[in-house]
Structure formats: structure tokens, C-alpha cells
Amino acid sequence: MHKILNDFINFIFPLNCAICGGRVKGKDIICNKCFGKIHFVGKKRCKICGTTIKSGNICKGCRKDLPFFDFVIGCGNYVPPLSGILRLYKYYNRPSLSGRLARLLYSLYSSRGDLKKIKVVTWVPMRAVELRERGYNQSRLLAEQFASYASLKSVSLLKKVRNIPSQTKLSYKKRLYNVVGAYKVDEKTIRDLNDDLNEGIILVDDVITTASTMNECAKVLKKIGISKVFGMVLAISP
Ligand SMILES: [Zn+2]
Numbered sequence: 022m023h024k025i026l027n028d029f030i031n032f033i034f035p036l037n038c039a040i041c042g043g044r045v046k047g048k049d050i051i052c053n054k055c056f057g058k059i060h061f062v063g064k065k066r067c068k069i070c071g072t073t074i075k076s077g078n079i080c081k082g083c084r085k086d087l088p089f090f091d092f093v094i095g096c097g098n099y100v101p102p103l104s105g106i107l108r109l110y111k112y113y114n115r116p117s118l119s120g121r122l123a124r125l126l127y128s129l130y131s132s133r134g135d136l137k138k139i140k141v142v143t144w145v146p147m148r149a150v151e152l153r154e155r156g157y158n159q160s161r162l163l164a165e166q167f168a169s170y171a172s173l174k175s176v177s178l179l180k181k182v183r184n185i186p187s188q189t190k191l192s193y194k195k196r197l198y199n200v201v202g203a204y205k206v207d208e209k210t211i212r213d214l215n216d217d218l219n220e221g222i223i224l225v226d227d228v229i230t231t232a233s234t235m236n237e238c239a240k241v242l243k244k245i246g247i248s249k250v251f252g253m254v255l256a257i258s259p
């Protein structure tokens with residue numbers, strides 16, 4: 022009985038870091054060392070979509086077909102320990118990691134002068150059925166906590182109206198097509214925001230691989246008249 026109780030307490034308040042097994046402070050799930058090792062995007066990346074490039078500033082894809090978002094920036098590459106932290110956060114029911122992760126977004130935001138005029142933050146939505154399964158939208162938690170650190174408004178603007186078949190095995194082109202029509206905008210909320218959207222909006226997601234989801238969300242936001250959409254994510258695929 023004691024063992025079950027202990028396991029239960031350790032599950033809720035683990036004494037060891039879930040990533041490296043080292044000691045953690047209080048109720049932390051992941052140690053400071055692991056957070057410190059998050060690899061900030063160091064390689065040369067496209068200034069618009071964040072993909073790695075060998076030379077120049079803009080990748081071939083963006084030069085050929087400019088995305089709807091103005092640019093997307095990330096805190097780090099999707100490699101350990103960040104990839105492991107994000108998997109725990111998203112798939113292993115650890116919504117409490119959102120505070121710490123939102124801090125990372127906030128430091129990224131603070132390092133940029135070009136986002137300072139923006140007043141509104143929103144997130145990539147999930148379908149109701151997905152939300153019921155997971156119990157929380159990881160991007161929404163991130164966006165809301167980041168917005169409170171940055172003293173910005175966080176608003177629910179997008180709705181996911183169609184299921185997107187798994188993207189992982191699709192080619193880049195197929196991924197773009199795969200998400201078309203999956204998102205809708207809440208027009209009334211947009212109207213209520215009035216001038217708050219004049220400088221554009223920050224769109225938060227946890228991780229991007231091809232940016233196709235972010236692009237589709239940006240497309241519907243721009244269609245409704247929002248002039249600028251800036252993506253902020255924790256991780257970008259290397
Ligand atoms: Zn650790």
C-alpha cells in the first residue's frame with residue numbers, strides 16, 4: 022500500500038528530473054540544468070519561416086511562395102532536451118510545465134524590438150474532440166501565460182473546424198494542402214478588438230515542422246484584415 026502511495030506522490034511531485042534523472046527543486050518536473058541546455062536557434066535560418074538554410078536570408082520556399090505570416094521565431098531547435106520536455110508537456114499530461122515554457126517565450130519576445138507594439142496574442146486551436154482527449158490545449162496555456170508575463174491581451178480567435186490527418190508522413194507539399202480549410206476565425210471577437218489589432222497579432226504554437234499549420238492560421242487571420250501575423254513557437258524542427 023505504501024509503495025502505491027509513494028508512487029502516486031512521486032508521480033505528482035517527482036523528486037527527480039523527468040528528463041535527466043537529476044534532483045529537482047520542490048514540485049519541479051524538470052531540473053534547471055535541463056532547461057539551461059535548451060539549444061537556442063544557432064544555425065542560419067530563413068528570416069521568414071525559420072527553416073535552416075546554407076546561405077542568404079530567405080529560403081527557396083519562401084522566395085517562391087511567400088507565407089501568410091510575416092515571420093516565425095522559436096526559442097530553440099527541436100532537439101533534446103527541448104524535444105523531450107515538449108513531448109512530456111504535450112503527450113504525458115504535464116500542463117504545469119506551461120509556466121516555465123512560457124517564460125522561454127517571454128525571453129524570446131523581450132529580445133526582439135520589432136514585436137513591442139503588438140497588443141494581442143492568440144494560439145493555434147485544437148478541435149473539441151482533441152481537447153477532450155488531452156484535457157488542455159498546450160498552445161493556449163503557453164499563449165495565455167506568455168501574454169500575462171508580457172502584459173498583452175490573450176484572445177481566442179481561431180477555431181479548428183476540420184480534422185487534419187496526421188502530418189508526420191506527408192511531404193512538404195502535401196502538408197500544405199492537408200491543412201487547407203481547417204481553421205476559421207471568430208469574426209465577432211475580432212470586431213470587438215478594434216484598434217488593438219492595428220499593429221498585428223502574435224500567434225503561439227508549441228512546435229513547428231513545416232509551418233503549414235501556422236501558415237493556414239495566418240491565412241485566415243489576414244483574410245479578415247489583420248495586417249501582420251507573427252509566429253512564436255518554443256521549438257523549430259532542425
Ligand atoms: Zn534534468
Ligand SMILES: [Zn+2]
Nearest residue numbers: 067070080083
Ligand atoms: Zn523560409
